[in-house]
Amino acid sequence: MENNTESNQNTERKDPKKEMPKKRLPAGQTPPPAGRNMFIWLMIFTFLVLWYIFSLNDGNGFFGGSPEIDYSHFREELKENNIRQVHVQGERITGELIQPRQLRISRQDTTFYNDFSTFMPSFGDDQLLAILEESGVRLSAEPESQNYWWYIIIFSFPLLLFLIIGFIFYRRLQAQGRGMMNIGQSQARLQRPENNKTKFADVAGHEGAKTELKEIIEFLKDPSHFQELGAKLPKGILLVGPPGTGKTLFARAVAGEAGLPFFTITGSDFMEMFVGVGAKRVREMFKKAKEMSPSIIFVDEIDSIGRSRGAGLGGGHDEREQTLNQLLSELDGFEPTENVVVMAATNRPDILDKALLRPGRFDRQITIDLPSQDTRVAILKIHARNKPLDEDVDFDKIARATPGFSGADIENLLNEASLLAGRVKRKSISMNDIEKARDKVIMGLEREGMNIDHDEKKLIAYHEAGHALVATVLPNADPVHKVTIIPRGRAMGVTQQLPQKEKYLYNKEYLLDRLAVIMGGRAAEELIFDTSTSGAQNDLQQVSKMARKMVMDWGMSEKFGHMSFGTNQEEVFLGRDMTKQKEFSDETAREIDEEVQKISREAYARAMTSLTKHRNVLDRIAKLLLEKEEISGEVVTSLLNHKEN
């Protein structure tokens, strides 16, 4: 499962055939410039026009309906006195036959023709006129220039195309020129205080950030008071946090609260086809902001311009570097007394250029974290304001069941729920809708039409029952929320556990139980069917990863004790730390592997012990799962307790 955060553990069987596509674009990726689209349309247009022109040439000659024949054929017809009249236009000769002739269109089909056309050879035909007169053919002629307009259109077409392209570029340049002159119009958007309705009340949580920014707003509005105390206004404030946690929303709320001119621009807006435009925009934006001070500038997704210079594969990006340099020099250039504050947001602080974070630039960092359980309740309340909800909707319960959800995820959850309710024409959203939406968001869509035969289904049921039973038996494991063998997303079945309350630290006992729970699926397969399946792939990966962390990072192995090897850097970003440093010998590496193996083996053994001891409960869970496809954690618990009575 993709979003398997430590607090939201789902143990699942993976269907290796289906991989879920990544939803988000990598940060900092810029959309293709609009010019490219235009170019493609132009190409299509050109193609169509050319196709039309050439389609006129349907084998009957380019310009008319009569079939073209060889000149010698024409002379033969003339010799046979089969020509009624001839019309000459330059080198082009059209005419009418007396006797129709057969014309072969394809292998089977033929047709007859009366009219024909042909071309006089360029070296001329001295005898033609004499022969025509002799055989009494009616002759007419006209100057050859008549048809030239066709030639003109065809040959001037490429020229026309160039003109059109040139015109479009010219327009774009002009538009940019205007954009640079007048920031309010296109790129950086100036928000007038009176138009902004977003307030801090629309943002749940982030209390620390709110306090801090309130202070800064007050400073901006009444600098003298603070300046008397010798305080200096911070120049740059960087909002850092995972996607969807409300950074952009928060910045908008700052604008709404401050009641000051507020310039927003998104990092990718700077990226244009023309080198130097981004830098100019930065310059203009700062100039404008200073003129209107006190004011706030907000650069959203700053990582798309602010990533480390000279790093990254594929060489540097001129435009980006220029824009970044300009931004840096603007930040340095203005004085704290100028009363402009620059805010920026990013979800990739790790790739930001160090120079941006130096004192006097973005030296204040505010972390916007994933919401806690309480904050999730608050976010739910905010987004449920304009949605009709049933009485039974319990925000606390939803918040408890959505660990690791961002604000945007919660908004999406409620939206999915209202879509579900709308689909069956209900007037309000029920708790059941929200539960269903949650399953959809976490586990993906139910896969319909999968033909799983009974034996396989039984295997899946026992696998999941294994996870669920071990989780219910072991004292430190998170309680089971739901077990399902309905295939969804990549998973053939899922056992969902939810923590009683959110955890920020994990102790060894918890981790060991967790490993045993994950091993429970594989253990059940072995116990019941005396076999193992590929469905446990994801389980085994999780076990190895966690066991290795326990040994190397968390100092939880017997052999090494409280020692960290600290090389287990999970995120290696392009262009930085390409080479991992290994600070221990091969001998130690081998010992680490042994410890990891030992932990996994013990986890498996513990799972197996629990399952063997409660074998008949395992059977009952699996049977019920086969029957109902989905059962709740409470049902599993009651099955276990009944047996114990």
Ligand code: ADP
């Ligand atoms: P970010 O910029 O951090 O990626 P956004 O500000 O774009 O995230 O958040 C997306 C949406 O999620 C917001 O428009 C808002 O509806 C919702 N949201 C996120 N966090 C919160 C929050 N703390 N309170 C209320 N709504 C939130």
Ligand code: ZN
């Ligand atoms: Zn499993």
Ligand code: MG
């Ligand atoms: Mg954002």
